[in-house]
Amino acid sequence: MTKVELRHQRVSDAKRFYEILNNPNFIFFMIRPGSIDTEKEFLRKNIQKIKKNIEHNYAILYNNKLIGGCGIKINQHRKFIGEIGYFIDEAYWNKGITTKAVQILEKIGFNKLGLSRIEIVMDLKNIASRKVAIKCGYKKEGIMRKAVRSGDKLKDVYLYAKIK
Numbered sequence: 001m002t003k004v005e006l007r008h009q010r011v012s013d014a015k016r017f018y019e020i021l022n023n024p025n026f027i028f029f030m031i032r033p034g035s036i037d038t039e040k041e042f043l044r045k046n047i048q049k050i051k052k053n054i055e056h057n058y059a060i061l062y063n064n065k066l067i068g069g070c071g072i073k074i075n076q077h078r079k080f081i082g083e084i085g086y087f088i089d090e091a092y093w094n095k096g097i098t099t100k101a102v103q104i105l106e107k108i109g110f111n112k113l114g115l116s117r118i119e120i121v122m123d124l125k126n127i128a129s130r131k132v133a134i135k136c137g138y139k140k141e142g143i144m145r146k147a148v149r150s151g152d153k154l155k156d157v158y159l160y161a162k163i164k
Contacts, residue, residue, distance in 0.1 A: 003061075003062070003063055003064075004060065004061070004062055004097050004100040004101055004104070005060075005061045005064075005104075006058040006059065006060060006061070006070065006101060006104050006105065006108075007058060007059050007061060008046070008050075008057070008058060008059070009043055009046055009057045009058060009059050009069060010043065010059070011040050011043045011044055013043060013059055013066060013069075014036050014037075014039040014040040014043055015036050015039075016066045017033070017039050017043075017069060018033050018035070018036045018039045020067075020068060020069075020087060020088070020089045020090075021033055021039075021087060023089075023090055025090055026087065026090075028122070028123045028125070028126040028129065031087075053074050053079065053113075054073070054074055054076065055071055055072070055073050055074065056071055056072045056074075056108065056113065057069065057070070057071035058070050058071060058105065058108075060086070060088060060097065060098075060101045062092060062097055067088055067089045067091075067092045067097070068086065068087050068088035068089055068092070068097075068098070068101070069086065069087055070084065070085065070086035070087075070101050070102070070105050071084065071085055071086075071105075072084050072105060072108070072109050072113065072115075072118070073085070074113070074115075080114070080115055080116045080117060081115065081116075081117045081118075081119065082109045082113065082115045082117070082118050082119070083118070083119045083120070083121060084102065084105055084106070084109070084118055084119070084120055085120075085121075086098055086101060086102065086105075086132075088101075093128065094128070098128075098132050099132050099135045099136060102120075102132055102133075102136050103136055106118055106136065106162065110164045115164065116163065116164045117161055117162070117163050117164070118138075118161065118162050119159060119160065119161045120132075120133045120138055120159075120160045120161070121144065121147070121148065121157045121158070121159055121160075122157055122158050122160070123148075123155065123157060123158075124143070124155075124156055124157065124158060130158065130160075133160040134160075136162070137162055138160035138161060138162045139160060139161060139162070140158060140159070140160050141159045141160065141161050142158075142159055143156050143157070143158060143159070144156065144157050144158075144159050
């Protein structure tokens with residue numbers, strides 16, 4: 001039986017995350033670390049982000065293999081709201097792994113972090129992310145106009161949310 005697990009991200013995950021995130025087929029995930037060292041710097045900041053309840057980032061493991069990452073950003077003005085995000089190696093797309101990771105992450109958000117609302121924001125063309133949100137019981141609340149920066153442009157995105 002295949003198993004999806006989450007664990008806190010480690011600095012040693014940097015090379016693998018760098019490889020996954022720099023895949024040219026990642027057209028909806030705008031984070032592209034410029035180097036493995038850049039990714040290590042990001043990962044080193046995770047401990048402080050957790051302590052300050054800003055962000056909680058996890059590695060996605062599939063059968064004990066690191067295949068992606070996910071996390072919850074806490075709204076600093078409304079600390080009962082979190083926004084989740086995720087990325088997964090292209091070799092593991094369309095296998096239900098992201099859906100399972102989101103379900104685990106959601107439990108962390110609602111049960112451990114005390115959130116009462118979790119949001120997922122996605123590109124209007126990101127059908128796979130839309131399917132994950134719907135499978136996990138998130139409801140589409142609408143389109144957020146010019147809400148996400150992509151390079152030097154502001155893009156419209158869907159807002160999906162789930163209430164505890």
